[in-house]
Every structure is written in structure tokens, then in C-alpha cells.
Amino acid sequence: MTFKATLMAGTATALIALAGQAMADAHATHPVTGQALASDQSFTYRVLDDYPSIDPQLIQDVEGSSVARDLFEGLMNEDAEGNVIPGVATGYEVSEDGLVYTFTLRPEAKWSDGVQVTAQQFVDGIRRAADPATASEYAWFLEVAGIANAGAVTAGEMPVEELGVAAIDDMTLEITIDAPRPYFPQTSTFPTLFPARLDKIEEFGDSWMDPENIVVNGAYTLQEYTPAEKLVRVRNDMYWNNEATILETVTALIIPDENAALTRFLAGELDMTDIPAGQYPRLAEEYPDQAISFPNSCSYYYMFNMSDSGPEALSDARVRQALSMAVDRDIIVENVLAGGQRPAYTFTHWAIPGWEIPDIPMANMTQAERNEQAKALMAEAGFGEDNPLNIELIYNTSDSHAAIAVAIGQMWKQTLGVETTLANQEWATFLDTRGNQNYEIARGGWCADYAEPSTYLDLFTSSSSYNDGKYNNPEVDALMAEAKLSDDPLSLYQEVESIAAADAAIIPIYHYASVKMMAPTLENWPTENLLQNWYSRDLYISASE
Amino acid sequence: MLSYIIRRLFVAIPTLLVLIIISFMLMFAAPGGPFTSERALPQAVMDNINARYGLDQPYWKQMFDYVANIVLHFDFGPSFQYRDRTVNDVIAQGFPVTLTYGFWSFVVAILAGVSLGVAAAIRHNTWLDYLAVGVSIGAQVLPNFVMAPILLLVFTLWLGWLPGGGWNGGQWQYIVMPVIALSTSYMASIARITRSSMLEVLNSGFIRTARAKGLPTSRIIFQHALKPALLPVLSYLGPAFVAMITGSVVVDVYFSTGGIGQFFVNSAFNRDYSVIMGITILVGALTILFNLLVDIAYAWIDPKIRY
Numbered sequence: 001m002t003f004k005a006t007l008m009a010g011t012a013t014a015l016i017a018l019a020g021q022a023m024a025d026a027h028a029t030h031p032v033t034g035q036a037l038a039s040d041q042s043f044t045y046r047v048l049d050d051y052p053s054i055d056p057q058l059i060q061d062v063e064g065s066s067v068a069r070d071l072f073e074g075l076m077n078e079d080a081e082g083n084v085i086p087g088v089a090t091g092y093e094v095s096e097d098g099l100v101y102t103f104t105l106r107p108e109a110k111w112s113d114g115v116q117v118t119a120q121q122f123v124d125g126i127r128r129a130a131d132p133a134t135a136s137e138y139a140w141f142l143e144v145a146g147i148a149n150a151g152a153v154t155a156g157e158m159p160v161e162e163l164g165v166a167a168i169d170d171m172t173l174e175i176t177i178d179a180p181r182p183y184f185p186q187t188s189t190f191p192t193l194f195p196a197r198l199d200k201i202e203e204f205g206d207s208w209m210d211p212e213n214i215v216v217n218g219a220y221t222l223q224e225y226t227p228a229e230k231l232v233r234v235r236n237d238m239y240w241n242n243e244a245t246i247l248e249t250v251t252a253l254i255i256p257d258e259n260a261a262l263t264r265f266l267a268g269e270l271d272m273t274d275i276p277a278g279q280y281p282r283l284a285e286e287y288p289d290q291a292i293s294f295p296n297s298c299s300y301y302y303m304f305n306m307s308d309s310g311p312e313a314l315s316d317a318r319v320r321q322a323l324s325m326a327v328d329r330d331i332i333v334e335n336v337l338a339g340g341q342r343p344a345y346t347f348t349h350w351a352i353p354g355w356e357i358p359d360i361p362m363a364n365m366t367q368a369e370r371n372e373q374a375k376a377l378m379a380e381a382g383f384g385e386d387n388p389l390n391i392e393l394i395y396n397t398s399d400s401h402a403a404i405a406v407a408i409g410q411m412w413k414q415t416l417g418v419e420t421t422l423a424n425q426e427w428a429t430f431l432d433t434r435g436n437q438n439y440e441i442a443r444g445g446w447c448a449d450y451a452e453p454s455t456y457l458d459l460f461t462s463s464s465s466y467n468d469g470k471y472n473n474p475e476v477d478a479l480m481a482e483a484k485l486s487d488d489p490l491s492l493y494q495e496v497e498s499i500a501a502a503d504a505a506i507i508p509i510y511h512y513a514s515v516k517m518m519a520p521t522l523e524n525w526p527t528e529n530l531l532q533n534w535y536s537r538d539l540y541i542s543a544s545e
Numbered sequence: 546m547l548s549y550i551i552r553r554l555f556v557a558i559p560t561l562l563v564l565i566i567i568s569f570m571l572m573f574a575a576p577g578g579p580f581t582s583e584r585a586l587p588q589a590v591m592d593n594i595n596a597r598y599g600l601d602q603p604y605w606k607q608m609f610d611y612v613a614n615i616v617l618h619f620d621f622g623p624s625f626q627y628r629d630r631t632v633n634d635v636i637a638q639g640f641p642v643t644l645t646y647g648f649w650s651f652v653v654a655i656l657a658g659v660s661l662g663v664a665a666a667i668r669h670n671t672w673l674d675y676l677a678v679g680v681s682i683g684a685q686v687l688p689n690f691v692m693a694p695i696l697l698l699v700f701t702l703w704l705g706w707l708p709g710g711g712w713n714g715g716q717w718q719y720i721v722m723p724v725i726a727l728s729t730s731y732m733a734s735i736a737r738i739t740r741s742s743m744l745e746v747l748n749s750g751f752i753r754t755a756r757a758k759g760l761p762t763s764r765i766i767f768q769h770a771l772k773p774a775l776l777p778v779l780s781y782l783g784p785a786f787v788a789m790i791t792g793s794v795v796v797d798v799y800f801s802t803g804g805i806g807q808f809f810v811n812s813a814f815n816r817d818y819s820v821i822m823g824i825t826i827l828v829g830a831l832t833i834l835f836n837l838l839v840d841i842a843y844a845w846i847d848p849k850i851r852y
Contacts, residue, residue: 053628060582132589135597137580139590155589206629227630227638229712229803255710256798256807260697264709267701428577428816435585445583465585 030246030523036543038521042249043539045272046261050228050254055209056191057129060137062532063252068191070220070233070250070536075103075122075173075188078533080526082353082451084185088117088195088217089173098180103173103188108240113215117195119167125196126175127153127160138192144449145187146177179484183452189533219245219537228254233536246540262517271519271541277400280339280515289520293340294527295351298447298512299456300344302393302408303469304504307437310470313389314440318381320504323391323441325374326415327408327507328367336403339515344508346497347446347460348453351511351530355453358494360501371415378416385417392421395443396430404509405443434468442468444506451530453493454483460500471505520544546844549852550837557833562612564829565822569608572818579625579816598625611822621826622819626812632823639805640827643792645715646802650728650789651782658732659778662739666747666774667766677736685733689726693799696722710801723796731785738781743774772846779846783839787831791824 028037051064056072059065069077075089089103109117129136130153142150148164164176177184187193197208197215204213211222219242220233231252235245253270255261261273275283275291283291304314313319329343345363348355357363362370383389393409395401402424409420425433434442446466448455458464461480462472479496483489500506514532518525521542526534580586580594595601599610614620621632658681665677700722701709712719746752747770755765792806805824812820844850 050627052626055629058628132593132596135590135593137582137586137590137594139593140584140587143587151587151589154587154593156593209629226712226803227627227635228797228807229801253711253801254803255801259694260710260799260801263694263697263702267705267709269701269709427814428581429575431581431583432576435581465587466583 030540030542031244033523035523035540037246038541038543041247041541042251043247043272043522043536043541044251044253044270046255046265046270046274047252048254048256048258048274051231054222054225054231056194057125057134057196058136058138059191065191066534067231067233067252068194069189069218069533071214071216071218071222072191072194073109073218073239074190074194075105076185077535078186078189078529078531080524080529080538082526082529082531082533084189087189088122089188092185098182099177101175101177101184102168103175105171105173106240107171109217110238110240111197111215111217112221112236112238114238115197115215116170117217118170119173120170121195121197122173122193123165123167124198125194126165126192127163128196128198128201129192130154130163131160132156136192141187141190141192141449145184145190145193146179146181148176148178181484182487183450183454186450186452219535220250223249230254239537241537245537247536250536265517271522272525273517275339275515275517277403278336278338283517287517290517291515292518292527293513293515295342295349295530296512296514296532297349297352297451297530298445299347299349300341300404300509300512301347301444301446302507302509303434303442303444304471304506305437305439305441305469306472307470309437311391311440313381313383313391316381317503318377319383319389320507322374322377322381322416323412323418324504324507325362325370325377326411326418327509328411329509330367331411332404332407333510336407337400337510340513341510342513344511346501347506347508348456348493348497349448349511349530352448352453352456353451353530354490356490356494358498360498362501374415383416383418389416389418390421391418392423392440393443394423394425394430394433394439394441396427397424401443408509437468437470444468445512447512448531454480454489457483457493457496460496460505469506471500471503473499473503473505475499546841546852550841553837553840557830560833561826561829564825565612566608568822568825569604569611572816572821573604575813575816577816579818581816598623611819615826621823624817624820626815626817626820632819635808635820636805636823636827639792639803639808642712642715642802643797643804643806644790646720646723646727646796646804647786647790647792649720649724650731651786653724654728654731654735654785654789655782657728658735659739659775661732661736662778663743663766663771663774665736665740666743667762669744674740677740681733681736683733684729685737687729689730689793689795690799692729693722693726693795696725697799710799712802712804719800719802723800723802726799727789727793727796731789734781734785735778738778739774742777743770746770746774776843776847779839779842783835784832787828787835791828791831 029035030037047063052061053059054064054067056068059068073087075087076084077087079085088105088109090106092101092103094101105119111117128134130139130142130150132154139154149158149162152158153160153163166174168174200215201208207213211224214222216236219236219239221236223234224232233250235248258274258276264270265273280291304320306315333341333343342350345360346357350357393405395405405422409422412418412420433439446456457480459466460471460476462477476496476499479492483492486492521544523542524539599607624630624632624635661677661681665674668674697709700707707718707721752770755769792804794806794810797804797807808820808824
């Protein structure tokens with residue numbers, strides 16, 4: 001071929017390719033929604049902090065879990081509403097006593113190096129999480145899931161082989177749990193229970209997750225990870241359901257400052273970022289199609305130190321009740337936070353599936369009525385103008401916690417004449433102080449581990465290691481124990497909330513919302529998935545009109 | 546001279562040891578630990594973790610093992626916060642970043658600072674002097690945490706000239722804003738020191754002699770006045786250089802460079818003991834080294850100084 005002929009052939013090929021591309025663009029639509037797809041299917045979002053780990057069994061944060069759900073696939077997945085749907089397992093059967101789950105794995109599931117995904121790899125993964133030698137901070141999650149002997153194995157009292165997981169054959173996995181737990185299948189969507197390739201982990205040691213070494217069984221694989229800067233994942237062609245994946249590239253940019261992230265979003269560098277506290281009303285007005293708020297399964301509350309080291313006044317339920325009533329939640333939610341949060345009078349997040357908030361007397365009063373009653377309770381307890389209550393309130397250093405504490409301190413002062421001393425502490429110090437009951441009233445925030453009320457209500461039990469207020473009511477303990485064995489625990493949970501409200505065990509303040517800026521072309525974000533367990537393979541970028 | 550250098554290097558060893566001991570004591574005095582979290586970990590899990598990281602050992606033993614590992618293997622230990630990385634990894638990844646933008650900041654700060662300072666001094670009490678002083682005071686009082694968001698707003702959002710952050714292997718577009726944000730206050734200090742010391746030199750006897758000889762002004766400034774005038778600047782530059790190449794929290798946080806500056810603060814908040822120590826030692830060693838270099842440079846510039 002002469003040079004000219006080569007050139008012509010090359011040009012022709014390029015033209016055909018271009019035309020093909022244009023055709024593909026013109027015709028690419030989403031199979032379900034029929035929306036036109038953008039030719040560039042890449043999604044870039046901001047994360048606050050570097051990942052402590054992206055190793056499934058070591059992951060301990062929400063952002064790391066999002067990465068792991070893209071790179072790996074567990075037995076079950078979640079859909080956009082948070083319902084449990086098949087993952088590597090096509091489904092499961094439960095024994096009659098509710099203790100043995102038998103998962104059937106799909107034969108078409110392969111790792112990115114072509115190796116079959118087997119039941120044994122799930123056994124390896126779960127054992128690895130429990131193994132004391134792994135020293136995983138999330139070993140406790142196996143106890144939340146209720147996997148038999150998890151606690152004893154982690155404590156080193158039993159060998160890992162005693163853990164309640166077994167591979168019956170390559171495609172059949174049996175998991176035994178310690179008590180019937182209706183939420184168990186959902187825990188299998190959590191990275192701690194993901195499969196592990198021990199051959200790779202042994203071969204590469206700590207660097208098995210490096211892009212050049214990693215093997216994955218999820219819809220994406222790791223292309224680049226520059227710590228403290230960015231993490232890029234790209235489509236994994238070996239994923240069994242690869243045809244359904246639309247997004248080609250997903251990039252997480254680590255941007256510690258939320259205002260810098262917002263500026264970069266507005267400059268078009270990001271498709272999604274968090275809205276800094278207090279800026280939602282302005283942004284919602286300026287960018288109505290981009291500023292969104294939806295429920296996020298965390299609850300914000302104040303806890304009382306009811307242990308022996310706590311102030312005597314707080315052991316009086318009337319005082320606690322008065323302090324709770326005098327907090328005008330509407331002001332906190334509408335004026336201080338202004339991001340679509342909801343006032344809370346009970347602990348469990350209102351949007352937990354199947355949850356119905358019981359009737360709490362305080363919730364139905366006006367604030368004026370609450371204030372009246374609070375004053376009366378305070379007077380009854382012996383506090384008044386000549387004998388004011390002095391209280392110290394601690395919170396971890398943050399502008400929004402400070403704003404809320406100042407507002408509430410002011411409410412207590414105006415309504416009840418309570419003198420509040422505010423003290424902020426840096427996070428680790430704060431947790432230490434609170435965990436050792438060296439406080440009077442402290443800020444708390446609790447996020448659901450799974451979408452069921454007990455993830456919150458367990459904190460009211462006297463045996464909970466998260467019960468930093470040392471609230472202790474045997475009736476609550478008994479009800480929670482009963483709920484564990486009940487087929488329909490809702491009424492028991494409601495009773496627990498009612499008792500906790502009557503005891504003023506805590507001051508529920510508000511239920512969180514996720515407040516985000518999202519590019520109008522980013523589609524299918526699962527705003528209804530309360531735990532915000534999202535999968536990149538469900539997202540897509542629509543063509544902008 | 547050589548024996549002086551060797552002596553200084555020997556003194557550096559106990560200095561670093563004292564630094565390590567004090568840092569260790571401060572670190573363990575802070576409440577909480579690297580694995581303190583909202584969900585207090587079950588004791589069994591905590592024990593496993595403590596055993597893995599040697600945190601179950603007495604403090605003196607932890608400290609001894611730590612120093613021994615550094616001396617014998619140059620191993621600064623695993624990071625407690627980033628489970629898949631060692632401190633060597635953290636430094637190897639972050640230090641080249643801050644070294645790059647820190648070095649350019651240093652170059653910019655010296656060139657701009659010295660030029661401004663000299664210009665102000667030779668045009669003493671003219672508009673040029675006032676302008677130079679104004680600029681340097683402005684740069685000094687505008688802290689970089691104010692400067693950084695303004696740069697981002699102007700160059701990224703309004704003008705769209707520069708990417709808002711990231712590093713991308715150190716392409717120049719990603720370095721510009723970090724360098725501006727980091728260099729300005731150093732530039733201002735250098736300008737002020739240069740100006741005052743230049744003024745002093747220009748009023749000294751040997752400059753008067755040079756003028757009386759009829760030397761051209763440019764030769765007087767560059768050949769005779771500049772060198773002695775830079776002596777005070779030089780003593781400022783040693784620590785400043787170390788501060789710049791080890792980065793800045795503000796720059797790292799606003800421009801997400803992935804540099805090591807942010808670890809100064811983050812590792813302390815996270816109680817990431819080994820990273821705190823690794824960075825403290827890095828900065829300590831660099832400070833000792835550059836102070837030595839400054840002292841050597843002194844002898845080279847000023848013939849009156851001999852060790």
C-alpha cells in the first residue's frame with residue numbers, strides 16, 4: 001500500500017468509526033427509562049477524607065463501603081429502595097427455626113482473573129473478618145449479624161473453624177446465626193461479609209489491593225488510588241452482569257474542605273458534593289434542580305450522664321423531661337440547620353422501613369405547652385430562680401454542633417433559668433470523656449447499621465457498650481430481649497420508645513438528612529435507600545438537553 | 546570547618562532522641578487512642594488490635610522498639626489510621642508533593658521578596674517603597690486560609706483557568722494556586738527583612754566609599770550591598786525552607802494536593818501515633834539539616850564568620 005492509500009484507508013476507517021460513534025450516541029438510551037445517555041459516562045464525586053481502608057474485611061466507614069460495593073459483590077445486594085435483592089447468591093432458604101440460612105451462588109459469577117466465585121471464598125472472607133490475627137475493627141459487625149460463635153472466635157476463645165459459616169459445595173453456602181434475626185440477609189450486603197481471595201492476600205500481603213494486584217468480583221475494578229487525592233474505578237468486563245452497567249468510570253476526589261468542594265462542583269469539576277451546613281436554602285433557590293435533601297438514617301441527640309459520676313439532678317426524670325421539653329426542635333431544624341432535617345421526639349429515624357413512630361405526648365404539644373410543662377416539672381424537682389440548675393454540656397468540635405449547643409443553652413436559660421456551660425472537645429478526647437462518664441450532658445449521633453429499629457433501640461439496653469448515658473430500665477431490657485425472638489417486633493419497639501420518652505432517657509433532637517448538590521444529568525441516585533448504600537452500576541449520566 | 550560539621554551532626558542525634566521522647570510523652574498524654582470510636586469496640590477486638598500494633602506493651606518498650614526499628618530497618622511502623630499503609634508509604638507518597646510545591650514557593654518567595662525589598666530600599670521613601678511595603682504588608686496580613694478560597698473562586702469558578710485542586714502527578718496547572726497561597730506570606734517576610742537590612746547596609750561606610758569611588762549604582766547594589774544585606778534573610782530562610790517543603794495544612798486541605806502538610810493535623814486528631822512520630826522526626830531532621838546548611842552558607846557569605 002502506498003502512503004496515499006494508507007492515508008485514505010486510515011481516513012475512511014476514522015470516518016466510519018466517527019459515524020458509528022455518532023450513531024451510538026444518537027441511539028444510546030437507558031433500557032428502562034428510555035432517557036438519552038451522555039456519550040461520556042463518567043461520574044466524579046467528592047469524599048471528605050481519605051479511606052482508612054478499602055479492604056472489605058477492614059473497612060470501617062461509609063465511603064470505603066461504597067468503594068467496596070463497586071469492587072466486590074456480596075451474597076445479596078440492595079436496590080434503590082434498600083430492599084435486599086440477589087447478588088452473587090441467586091437467593092436463600094431459611095430453616096424453620098430461623099437460624100440456618102442456605103445461599104445458592106450463581107455459577108456465572110467470576111473474579112476478574114476468571115476464577116469462579118465459590119462458597120469457600122465467602123467462608124474465607126467471613127473467617128478473615130473474625131480472625132483475631134486480622135484485628136479488624138469491624139469484627140463486631142459479625143456479632144450484629146449474629147453469626148454463630150463470632151464473639152468467641154474474635155476473642156480467641158475458639159478457632160475460626162468454629163464460626164457459623166460452611167461451604168456445603170462450591171455453589172452452596174450455609175450460615176448459622178445465634179438467634180432469629182429478620183434483618184440478617186441485609187447484613188450480607190455489608191463488606192465485612194464479602195468473599196476473600198486468600199491466594200491473592202497471601203501472595204501480595206498488605207498490597208493485595210493495589211491496582212496492579214487486585215482481583216475483584218464486582219462491577220468495577222480499581223484503576224488508580226492515590227492516597228489523600230483520588231480513587232478511580234473502571235468497569236470490570238468480567239462481572240457477570242456487565243451488560244447492565246452503564247457508567248464507565250467512577251472517580252472519588254478526596255476534598256477535605258466542603259466549601260472548596262462546593263466551588264469545584266459549581267465550576268463543573270464534580271457531579272456530586274455535600275452542601276455545607278446552612279447553605280441549603282440559598283442553593284435550593286439558586287439551583288433548584290441540583291440542591292437536594294433526602295433522609296439519612298442517623299439521629300442527633302443529647303445524652304444525660306445517669307451513672308454514679310453524673311450530677312444528682314439528672315437522676316431525676318422530671319429534670320431530664322423538663323430539659324427535653326424546653327428544646328424547641330423546630331428552631332434547630334428550620335433556623336440552625338435548614339437542610340430538610342426533621343425534628344425528633346423519639347430515637348429511631350422516622351424513615352426506617354416498617355417503622356411507625358408511637359404516640360409521644362410531647363410530640364403533639366405546641367412549644368408553648370411544652371415550655372409550660374417543663375417549668376412546672378422543674379419547679380417540682382426543686383429548681384427555680386433562687387436555686388437554678390447549673391449544667392455542663394459537651395460536644396465534639398464542629399461549627400454546627402456549636403451552633404446547636406448555643407441555641408439549646410439559650411432555650412434552657414430562657415425557659416427554665418438553667419445556666420449551661422458549653423465545652424467543646426476534639427473528637428478522640430470527646431469520645432474518651434463520654435465513654436468514661438466524665439460529663440453531665442453530651443452530644444450524641446447514631447447511624448443505623450441496618451434498616452431496622454433495633455439498630456437504634458439497642459442503645460437503651462443496660463448491657464449496650466454504646467450506652468454512654470448508662471440509662472438502665474429492666475423493662476426496656478426485657479422488651480428488647482423479647483423483640484429479638486418475636487416475629488412482629490414493631491409493637492415492642494414502640495413500647496421501648498414510649499418508655500424511653502417517658503423516662504427522658506435521652507433528648508432526641510433531630511433526624512438527619514443528606515443534603516447534596518447533584519449534577520442534573522446524574523440519574524438514578526437512590527435517595528430512597530435510607531442507609532445510602534449505592535452502587536455505581538445502577539447510576540448513569542443522561543445527555544443534557 | 547569539616548570537624549565543625551561532624552560535631553553538629555553528632556549533636557543532632559541526642560536532639561532527635563529528645564524530640565522523640567517528648568513527642569511520645571505528649572502523644573500518650575492525650576486522651577483517647579487511635580482506635581477510639583463512637584462505637585466503643587468490644588474488648589476482644591480491642592485486645593487483638595492492641596496486640597497487633599504492640600500497644601499492649603509498656604510505654605518505654607514501645608518507644609524503645611520504635612527507635613530500634615528506625616535505626617535498624619529505617620522502618621517507621623504501620624499507620625494506625627490507614628490500615629493498608631505504613632508510615633514510610635504515607636511519607637513517600639505525600640512528601641514529594643509538598644517538596645514540589647514547597648520548592649517552587651520558596652523560589653517565588655525569594656525572587657519576589659528580595660526584589661521587592663531591594664527595590665524598596667534603594668528607592669527609600671518614594672512611591673516604589675510605599676508600594677513594595679504595602680504589597681508585602683498586604684500579603685502578610687492576608688492569611689492563606691483566606692487567600693486559598695479567594696484563589697479558588699477567582700481562578701477556578703470565575704475565570705475557569707485552573708483546576709480547583711488535585712495533583713495529577715504535579716502538572717503545572719495544579720501547582721500554581723498552592724504556590725501562590727503558600728509563598729505570599731514568606732515573600733512578605735523576606736521583603737521586609739531585605740528592605741531593612743539593605744537600608745542599613747546602604748548607610749554603612751563601605752558603601753559610601755564605593756559611591757565616592759564613583760562606582761555605578763547597579764554595581765554597588767549587586768556586588769557590594771546585596772551579599773551582606775542577605776545575611777539576616779539567610780537565617781530566616783533555613784527554617785522557612787523546611788516549613789515550605791513540609792507543606793501546609795491549608796494548602797493541602799483547600800487544594801486536595803495529597804501532600805504531607807495535612808497529616809500534621811489529621812494524624813494528631815486521629816491519634817495515628819506512628820504517623821505523628823514519623824512526620825515529627827522528618828521535620829525535626831530537616832530543620833537540623835537546614836540550620837546547619839544556613840550556618841555553612843553564613844561562613845561562605847561573610848568572611849568574618851569562621852568556625
